[in-house]
Amino acid sequence: MSNHVNPKRAVFENLARIGTALSSAVRLELLELLAQGERGVDELAGLTGASVANTSQHLQKLKQVGLIVGRKEAQYVKYRLAGDEVVALFHSLGMAGQAYLTDIERIVRLYFTAKDDLETVPASELLERVKKGLVTVLDVRPSEEFAAGHVPGAVNIPIHELQRRLAELPRRKEIVAYCRGPYCLMSYDAVHLLRKRGLKARRMADGLPEWRMAGLPTDVG
Amino acid sequence: MSNHVNPKRAVFENLARIGTALSSAVRLELLELLAQGERGVDELAGLTGASVANTSQHLQKLKQVGLIVGRKEAQYVKYRLAGDEVVALFHSLGMAGQAYLTDIERIVRLYFTAKDDLETVPASELLERVKKGLVTVLDVRPSEEFAAGHVPGAVNIPIHELQRRLAELPRRKEIVAYCRGPYCLMSYDAVHLLRKRGLKARRMADGLPEWRMAGLPTDVG
DNA sequence: CGCGTATTCAATAGATTACTTGAATAATAG
DNA sequence: CTATTATTCAAGTAATCTATTGAATACGCG
Numbered sequence: 399m400s401n402h403v404n405p406k407r408a409v410f411e412n413l414a415r416i417g418t419a420l421s422s423a424v425r426l427e428l429l430e431l432l433a434q435g436e437r438g439v440d441e442l443a444g445l446t447g448a449s450v451a452n453t454s455q456h457l458q459k460l461k462q463v464g465l466i467v468g469r470k471e472a473q474y475v476k477y478r479l480a481g482d483e484v485v486a487l488f489h490s491l492g493m494a495g496q497a498y499l500t501d502i503e504r505i506v507r508l509y510f511t512a513k514d515d516l517e518t519v520p521a522s523e524l525l526e527r528v529k530k531g532l533v534t535v536l537d538v539r540p541s542e543e544f545a546a547g548h549v550p551g552a553v554n555i556p557i558h559e560l561q562r563r564l565a566e567l568p569r570r571k572e573i574v575a576y577c578r579g580p581y582c583l584m585s586y587d588a589v590h591l592l593r594k595r596g597l598k599a600r601r602m603a604d605g606l607p608e609w610r611m612a613g614l615p616t617d618v619g
Numbered sequence: 620m621s622n623h624v625n626p627k628r629a630v631f632e633n634l635a636r637i638g639t640a641l642s643s644a645v646r647l648e649l650l651e652l653l654a655q656g657e658r659g660v661d662e663l664a665g666l667t668g669a670s671v672a673n674t675s676q677h678l679q680k681l682k683q684v685g686l687i688v689g690r691k692e693a694q695y696v697k698y699r700l701a702g703d704e705v706v707a708l709f710h711s712l713g714m715a716g717q718a719y720l721t722d723i724e725r726i727v728r729l730y731f732t733a734k735d736d737l738e739t740v741p742a743s744e745l746l747e748r749v750k751k752g753l754v755t756v757l758d759v760r761p762s763e764e765f766a767a768g769h770v771p772g773a774v775n776i777p778i779h780e781l782q783r784r785l786a787e788l789p790r791r792k793e794i795v796a797y798c799r800g801p802y803c804l805m806s807y808d809a810v811h812l813l814r815k816r817g818l819k820a821r822r823m824a825d826g827l828p829e830w831r832m833a834g835l836p837t838d839v840g
Numbered sequence: 841c842g843c844g845t846a847t848t849c850a851a852t853a854g855a856t857t858a859c860t861t862g863a864a865t866a867a868t869a870g
Numbered sequence: 871c872t873a874t875t876a877t878t879c880a881a882g883t884a885a886t887c888t889a890t891t892g893a894a895t896a897c898g899c900g
Contacts, residue, residue, distance in 0.1 A: 410644040410651075413716045417647070420638030422888085423631040430631075439847060452889055454848060465715065473846050473897040483715045490711035494686070494704045495634045643858080660877060673859055675878060694867040694876050 419463045420491060424448055425456045429479070429488055432466055433607040434539070434578055435546040436476040485611050518603040519574050521612055524549070534568055535602075536575040538588045547616040549576065549609060557584045560591055572598045579605035640684045641712060645669055646677050650700070650709055653687055654828040655760070655799055656767040657697040706828045713800075739824040740795050742833055745770070755789055756823075757796045759809045768837040770797065770830060778805045781812055793819045800826035 419425060427446050431437060437445075443453040457477055460466045465484050469476045479485065519533075527533045528551045535552040537544050544554040555563050557577075567573060573592060577584040585601045592599035610616060640646060648667050652658060658666075664674040678698055681687045686705050689698045700706065740754075748754045749772045756773040758765050765775040776784050778798075788794060794813060798805040806822045813820035823830075831837060 406648075407644060409716075410647045413647055413712055414642055414644040416712060416716055417638055417641030417643070418887090421635055421642045422638070423628060423635040424888095426631045426634055426638070427627075440845090449890070450847075451849090451891080454846095455889085458848080464718075470896090475847065481718060483711070483718045487708075487711040487715045490704070490708040491634055491637060494708045495630075495637055497685075497702060497704045639857090645858095661875090670860075671877075672861080672879090675876095676858085679878085691866095696877065 416463050416465065416487075419460055419465055420487075422456065424452075425460055426488075426491075428453070428456055428460065429465065429484070430579060432477055432479050433485055433488065433605075434543050436469070436478040438474045438476055442477070482611055485607050489608060489611070518601045520603050521609050521614060524574060524602060525614060533572045533574050536567070536573050536588065536599075537577070537606075538575055538584045539577050539606075543578075543606075545619055547606065547610070547618050549606070550615055550617045552576075552617075557588055560588055564592075564595060564597075567592070567597060569597060572600065574600050574602050576602035576609075577605055579607050636684050637686065637708075640681055640686055641708075643677065645673075646681055647709075647712075649674070649677055649681065650686065650705070651800060653698055653700050654706055654709065654826075655764045657690070657699040659695045659697055663698070703832055706832050710829060710832070739822045741824050742830050742835060745795060745823060746835060754793045754795050757788070757794050757809065757820075758798070758827075759796055759805045760798050760827075764799075764827075766840055768827065768831070768839050770827070771836055771838045773797075773838075778809055781809055785813075785816060785818075788813070788818060790818060793821065795821050795823050797823035797830075798826055800828050 424446055428442055431442060431445055439454050439457060440450060442457070443450045446453060448456070457466065457468070461468060461477075464480055465487075466477050467480050469478070524533070524535065528535055528549075535549050537548050537552040537554045538557040538560065539554070540556050541554060544552075548554065553566070555566065575585040575588040575592070577588075585605075589599045589601050606616070645667055649663055652663060652666055660675050660678060661671060663678070664671045667674060669677070678687065678689070682689060682698075685701055686708075687698050688701050689696045691697075745754070745756065749756055749770075756770050758769050758773040758775045759778040759781065760775070761777050762775060765773075769775065774787070776787065796806040796809040796813070798809075806826075810820045810822050827837070
């Protein structure tokens with residue numbers, strides 16, 4: 399028989415490099431942001447609160463293991479996720495965390511009401527209900543992200559404008575809000591606000607990256 | 620609106636702890652071994668080649684983030700994976716690695732022939748073919764692992780006994796070999812040996828942990 | 841061309857991690 | 871009870887990782 403030790407070790411050592419890439423909260427936040435679409439270094443630094451140089455270094459690490467790819471456009475470098483496998487990996491990590499790191503669940507559930515978390519709409523059911531006109535889908539992400547891709551038929555009201563633009567939403571029809579993913583908190587706030595104003599609102603179970611992952615269609619523009 | 624910074628950061632920091640747990644080749648090897656079933660510390664130390672104290676420390680880290688659980692039995696501590704989410708996470712990591720860390724693919728494909736890698740049988744198709752008696756499923760793992768759970772109808776011939784016990788296998792029927800998972804190399808060797816002896820042999824695409832994950836049935840004993 | 845902006849590189853100090861060694865705990869066997 | 875085995879704990883050193891700082895590179899603009 400052949401010598402098993404070397405290639406096996408080498409495989410695990412390479413996988414461990416990916417593990418290392420996932421071992422920093424900043425890098426995970428970067429991955430979540432990049433799951434929305436391309437972004438520049440400066441922009442990412444602003445969103446995460448880290449310095450530009452530090453953000454660049456984290457991005458390099460993610461790039462080295464192939465989780466993200468960079469594209470030079472004029473003087474900017476635009477980064478994006480390397481592919482769907484990365485979304486799947488990120489999602490698995492979140493699932494494992496929710497299941498076993500009880501802290502995470504506790505934090506989320508303490509910060510918001512447990513009720514909100516339970517009354518989510520699975521993405522799979524949503525699409526047909528939208529087609530039948532039974533629900534209004536509300537995308538609370540910034541306009542640029544909406545333009546880059548959104549759930550078909552969704553209305554875009556960024557979270558900061560929601561209070562001011564409440565009149566645009568139907569008072570009787572059910573509203574399903576979504577944002578970036580299961581750890582994106584904007585849709586929690588949206589549902590909270592809408593309910594306070596007497597509207598029927600729920601959260602979509604996942605965000606747009608998971609929607610895409612599930613092979614469901616998106617519209618652009 | 621509420622203060623987003625804290626809970627979100629806290630979530631990512633907790634997920635990063637899981638990432639850290641995945642950032643060591645030794646720990647990944649331990650996870651792969653534990654994907655087969657319960658094992659003691661000493662046993663794991665022997666299999667990985669690390670010292671007992673070191674193995675114990677790695678196991679502690681995996682336990683701290685909830686990926687594995689320990690059970691005390693007499694003077695032994697038996698560890699096992701905490702649940703299916705861990706298998707899913709491990710699998711996602713492997714997929715991401717295969718897709719983006721070209722090293723891994725290269726190592727695997729260089730070490731074995733590319734042909735072997737392509738001619739795999741998807742687990743989903745296998746079960747019905749077994750029922751119809753069209754294929755013989757060969758489990759080349761050690762007997763203890765076989766006893767802890769195996770594909771229904773599978774024949775167990777540990778890889779080291781394969782050469783000696785070749786006569787037990789049908790010469791005309793197709794043989795599908797499997798072992799622990801996509802990075803378990805025993806089934807590669809088995810297929811290699813069987814083909815050299817003129818038998819029709821292929822590898823199952825994944826191993827038993829993935830089989831279990833897919834919700835397919837297993838037999839014990 | 842020179843200037844401003846975006847990004848990366850290089851060097852550094854502080855924190856974290858890995859593995860070893862030797863001792864401590866826990867449970868069984870004689 | 872003592873000896874033995876399995877596991878964990880504690881301490882120490884070498885190595886690695888993080889975030890900061892300041893400089894270097896690359897590109898577009900006027």
